Amino acid sequence: MIAMPARQSVSATTPAAELDAADRRLINRLQDGLPLVEAPYAAVAAELELSEGELLYRLERLLEAGVLSRFGPMYHAERLGGGLTLAALAVPEADFERVSEAVNAFPEVAHNYRREHRLNMWFVLATETPEGIAEVVEAIEAATGLAVFNMPKQEEFHVRLHLPV
Amino acid sequence: MSVSTCPSERHTALDTTDRAIVVATQAGLPLVPDPWGAVGRTLGLTGEEVRSRLVRMQEAGIVRRVAAVPNHYRLGYLANGMTVWDVDDAHINRLGREVAMLPGVSHCYRRPRHLPAWPYNLFAMLHGHTREEVECQAEELRALLGESCRDHRILYSSRILKKTGLRLDGRPGAGRQPEPRR
Numbered sequence: 001m002i003a004m005p006a007r008q009s010v011s012a013t014t015p016a017a018e019l020d021a022a023d024r025r026l027i028n029r030l031q032d033g034l035p036l037v038e039a040p041y042a043a044v045a046a047e048l049e050l051s052e053g054e055l056l057y058r059l060e061r062l063l064e065a066g067v068l069s070r071f072g073p074m075y076h077a078e079r080l081g082g083g084l085t086l087a088a089l090a091v092p093e094a095d096f097e098r099v100s101e102a103v104n105a106f107p108e109v110a111h112n113y114r115r116e117h118r119l120n121m122w123f124v125l126a127t128e129t130p131e132g133i134a135e136v137v138e139a140i141e142a143a144t145g146l147a148v149f150n151m152p153k154q155e156e157f158h159v160r161l162h163l164p165v
Numbered sequence: 166m167s168v169s170t171c172p173s174e175r176h177t178a179l180d181t182t183d184r185a186i187v188v189a190t191q192a193g194l195p196l197v198p199d200p201w202g203a204v205g206r207t208l209g210l211t212g213e214e215v216r217s218r219l220v221r222m223q224e225a226g227i228v229r230r231v232a233a234v235p236n237h238y239r240l241g242y243l244a245n246g247m248t249v250w251d252v253d254d255a256h257i258n259r260l261g262r263e264v265a266m267l268p269g270v271s272h273c274y275r276r277p278r279h280l281p282a283w284p285y286n287l288f289a290m291l292h293g294h295t296r297e298e299v300e301c302q303a304e305e306l307r308a309l310l311g312e313s314c315r316d317h318r319i320l321y322s323s324r325i326l327k328k329t330g331l332r333l334d335g336r337p338g339a340g341r342q343p344e345p346r347r
Contacts, residue, residue, distance in 0.1 A: 016241035027240070033230030036220045038212075039198060040231075056196050059233075063193075069328050070234040072194040073219065075187060079227045080179065086276065086288075104327045112326035115247060117318065119283070121326070122247070149283060155258060155275035157265035165240050 017067045022050060024165045026058055030071065077126050083133040084126050085152040088119040089144065096120070102143045108136045119149060179227070182210065186218055194231060238325070242292045246299040246319040248306060249285035251278075253313040257287055260310055264289050267309070269302045284316065296321065 019027070025048050034040045045055040062068045077084035091099045096114075103109055103123060112123040127133050137148045179187070185208050195203040201219075202212030222228040237245050252260055257275055264287065265273040272290040289306060293299040303319055 016243070017239045019240075027233060027235060030233035031235065033232045034194075036216055036223060036231065038201075038216070040200065041196075041198060052198055056198070060196050062233075063196075065239070066236055067239045068233045069236045070193055071196075071232070072192070073187075073190050073222075073231045074229040074234070075191065076227055076229055079225065080187065086274075088283075100326050109327060111328045113322040114324040114326055115320040115322050117320045119320075122320075122322075123327070149279050151276040151279075151283075151288075153274040153276055155261060157261040157273040157275070159265045159270050159273055165235075 017062075017065055019067070019165060022048070022054075023058060023062065023067075026050075026055065027062065027068070027165050030059070030068075078130075082126060082128050083130040084124065085133050085137075085150055086122065086124055087137065087140075087151060088123075088149040089121040089140075089146045090118050091121050091144075091146065099144050099146065103140060105143075106136060106140060108132070179222075182208075182214075183218055183222060183227075186210075186215055186222075236325075236328075237292055241294055244293045244296040244299045245322045246291045246293075246296075246303070247322070248289045248291055248303050248317060248319050250287040250289070250306070250310060250317045251284045251315040252287045252310060253315075254286070256313045260313060261287055263309055264306055267302070267305060269293065269299075270306075285318065291319075 026044075029044060029048060035043050037043050039052070041055055041059075042052040045052045048055065050058075059068075059071060063071060089099065089103070099121065100112070100114075103121065104112055106125075108125050108127050110124045110126045112121065114120060115122050125133055125136055127136055133150070133152070137150055141148050186204065189204050189207055194200045197203050199212055201216040204210075205212045205215045208215070219228060219231070223230065261273055261275055264270060267289075269291050270289050271292055272288070274288045275286055276288055278284050278286050291299045291302045293302065299319065299321075303317070307314065307317065
């Protein structure tokens with residue numbers, strides 16, 4: 001199993017990883033999705049003219065190096081029956097570390113980014129039920145003493161995340 | 166505060182076996198030649214059952230895809246801008262669809278305004294190697310939105326504070342009803 005870091009702190013100064021041509025082909029190919037066939041890694045390896053062992057070794061290394069933050073099924077939160085929202089806080093600079101720790105401690109916080117704006121902390125909440133969002137928003141307000149700007153999506157305009165490398 | 170549920174979202178019921186597969190794979194798929202069998206062994210299922218259930222969940226849109234999620238920074242995309250736009254409500258759905266088609270846009274959503282502090286209702290994530298690259302992309306968006314857009318901002322991310330992805334509670338019985346909070 002892949003050991004996932006519980007918390008990442010990659011700053012804008014982290015250098016870009018050194019990737020060779022095969023790594024690049026692999027990353028580009030796997031952003032589009034693994035075929036759900038009997039030996040899926042062997043199938044992709046054949047497409048990329050790698051051996052299955054080499055593909056698995058490279059994939060493991062890319063995850064360990066943090067080039068890939070995750071490899072696996074990407075679940076659609078609402079279709080799992082859960083709640084999902086984007087929320088923001090205006091955090092006073094002097095209090096940023098404390099608030100960051102308090103927010104990250106909630107397992108419902110899936111991602112959290114610092115951004116350059118008066119609203120300087122932006123996080124995604126994913127909950128077991130749609131009603132869970134309001135409860136977590138309230139709990140975060142209690143834990144931080146700050147008002148949460150809740151911005152659930154009203155419409156999703158379809159794109160596919162694909163960053164060519 | 167309550168969440169408005171988008172009417173286009175289908176709620177597809179998962180049975181307990183589907184749910185066990187979600188919990189077993191949400192941190193990642195095993196990196197072994199037979200990942201379905203490896204997941205199945207932890208759940209008392211055959212690999213073929215795991216695979217066919219994932220196929221069904223993918224067809225239902227519960228699984229978007231089984232894929233690599235890149236870390237933008239480590240791929241050299243050092244400028245990651247969340248662009249936010251104050252767009253005329255009368256045209257936002259048409260314009261949102263057009264914005265989503267532009268290269269460099271990874272996510273595009275309509276979200277509620279919070280007046281007066283937050284007038285922006287269209288969000289588009291842009292990724293570039295430099296801020297100049299992101300600003301060029303934002304100019305293209307601005308041109309596309311034309312007079313329907315009153316104002317916009319680019320909010321760059323300066324730090325990833327957490328990135329674990331979606332997590333379901335793996336405890337027995339979880340997910341059937343809201344967990345009581347402390």
